[in-house]
Amino acid sequence: MKEKVNISEISYSSGKVKIVGIGEVAMGKDGEVLVAISLGSCVAVVIYDEKRKIAGMAHVMLPSRSKEEIPLERIGRYADTAVSFIVSSLLGMGSKISDLRAKIAGGACMFKFIQDIRPIGERNVESVKRELRRWNIPIMGEDVLGDYGRSVEFYVGDFRMVVKTKYGRRVIR
């Protein structure tokens, strides 16, 4: 469903909003909104627990880490470490794997000239999906690939993902 409304329901400066920058991870609870602004090739992956109304969002920049050891602050940068980190955090907060669900958005290819390798956005999406499969976490909704930017809001209370693009606003329920 695409609505021709290009405004947000929330103010990004509100205390209930957590902005998740490139390579960052944030956890949220009922009433909070996790936001990733202006994704290009990056992917926002949200893993949430419907029973406990808790969630985590990562703003993934690359499919996988190049080194085995990475500093903690870069854990959200790579699909493999980001998904594991969110899952571990949710388990630590009392979730069970069987209660976890995911929604993802992003992974665009904004430049046609970078065609000497497979587009990074496509590889990011593929890697995030692979990691979610590895944990047996079903993807309940997605808005991925294409050639346009996206901003993503995830409402932890009702698990809505709102994707804003230059074309309008799409709600993934």
Next chain:
Amino acid sequence: MKKEGIKELFKDALREIMSIAVGKATNSLTDFLGKLTVLEISSISLIKVEKLPKLVSNPEEVLSVLTFRLRGDIGGYLLLISKTDEMKKLAKYAITKYLGERDYDEEFEESAIREIGNIFCSSFCTAIGEFMGFMVRSEPGEYSVDMAGAVLNSLAPIFEQMEILYAIRTKVKVEGEKISMEVLYLPDRNALRKIARVIRGVNR
């Protein structure tokens, strides 16, 4: 000289190179458009790769962005960012100058915008090449009308290994008009290394 002093000297040199290159590109643009374009003083920010989208004041704002990959001795990316209506006005100047008053469609307008970018970027590369003694060339640019932050977001993985980026920027304005274009150069690691060697007087 202390490390901080060297860093400041390096930044001054980068600013100077940017001013020379954009100065030459601005002259070419003036010739091409038949409108006097002027540039502002360059500035440099050192930013973490994760903060790339914050180089624009509102990353969600839909703007016109021309992106060029530079290759040769000096690599990196050159971006020309402007409000879309202002970019369209530049295209109109060029079309009117060469073809007179006429109707044109979006495709024609877009190709004029790309041409403006190509002229600007190739002059930029020539100026750096002449000034530094390097061979610099650009690939055909990418034109996006989208969230400017998303374009910058897509450059972040390319610079992943650098961690800290030098963002050198300036603004080009059409004199007497409300038209401006942000010029942003993101040199890659190799470019920074080569420029540093030239500044230190080491062989190229």
